[in-house]
Amino acid sequence: MLDHTMARVLKAWKPFNDAIIGMPYRMHAETIISTFNHLTEMPSLDGDYFVYAHVIAPHPPFVFDQEGNFIEHFDPFTLNDANYYIKEHSRGGYISGYRKQIQYVNVLLLEAVDAILANSDSPPIIIIQGDHGPGAYLHWGSLESTIPAERFSILNAYYFPDQQYGMLYSGISPVNSFRVVLDQYFGGHYELLPDRHYYSTWSFPFEFTEVTDLSLP
Numbered sequence: 001m002l003d004h005t006m007a008r009v010l011k012a013w014k015p016f017n018d019a020i021i022g023m024p025y026r027m028h029a030e031t032i033i034s035t036f037n038h039l040t041e042m043p044s045l046d047g048d049y050f051v052y053a054h055v056i057a058p059h060p061p062f063v064f065d066q067e068g069n070f071i072e073h074f075d076p077f078t079l080n081d082a083n084y085y086i087k088e089h090s091r092g093g094y095i096s097g098y099r100k101q102i103q104y105v106n107v108l109l110l111e112a113v114d115a116i117l118a119n120s121d122s123p124p125i126i127i128i129q130g131d132h133g134p135g136a137y138l139h140w141g142s143l144e145s146t147i148p149a150e151r152f153s154i155l156n157a158y159y160f161p162d163q164q165y166g167m168l169y170s171g172i173s174p175v176n177s178f179r180v181v182l183d184q185y186f187g188g189h190y191e192l193l194p195d196r197h198y199y200s201t202w203s204f205p206f207e208f209t210e211v212t213d214l215s216l217p
Contacts, residue, residue, distance in 0.1 A: 024077035029063040029070055032056065036108040043119035054131075057105050060085045062097030064104045071097075082135035083145070094136045113159075123161030125185065127177055130154035140202035143209060152197045152215035160184075171195050 035055050042051050057064075060081050063071055075088070086094055109128065116124055133153045139145035156177070158168060167180045173195040182188030197215040198208040 021074060021076060022072060025061060025063050025073045026070065028056070028061065028077070032063075032105070033108065036112045039112040040115035040119075043116055043121070043124075048122070055105070058098050058102040058134075060094070060097070060135075062101045064101045066100045066103035068104045068107070082138035082140055084140065086136070091136050094134075098134055098136070117159075124159070125161065125181060126159035127181070128155060128157040129174055129177060130156070131174075142201075143199050143211070146199065148197065148199060148211040148214040149216060152211070173197070 032055060035053050039051070039053055042049065056079070060079065061073060061077065063073075065071060080088070113126060113128075116126065131154070133151050135151060137147035138151045154174075156172065156174070158165065158177075164184070167184055172180070176192045176195065179188070179190040179192055183190055195212070196210060197212045199211045200206065200208050
């Protein structure tokens, strides 16, 4: 569309082109920081809340180094992961970018948890849980080219105000996280489900292959 307007002149100008390409990366970085900032403000709200925050990090594109400095990018913004990201970059670049960004995200996360614990009138229940692990060895089109244990191994941390963690166990998966919380603190009666893992391709997302045995780290 820009090619049919006078904006094509600006498009050909490198500083303008770099700014347009870089804008969504900066917005992505600001969204990550804003999410953590909002979490620190939750204790100031009146009433009781269920607060859910989905932070799209650590995940490509990697926009922070380990010190929190913004990383410039010069290719169009995407949320491509795994083999789609590696195809345009490299596996080494994925691993390096993941490690750097997760170090800074960990800092933001710990600051948010400290603020919530320090400022909450009622002791909160906190679950910090990854929706998936890294994707350096994930292939969206081939189980044979995938290491399931990498993708299915997640951070799954809990804070219970009474420190009673007896219902948790080492192999618990997200399917049972809230069943434990609802049973233990809200009078629920939810039986635990089997902790199973399934792989499917991008092209056929509902054709599942169980990989539970392959997913154990």
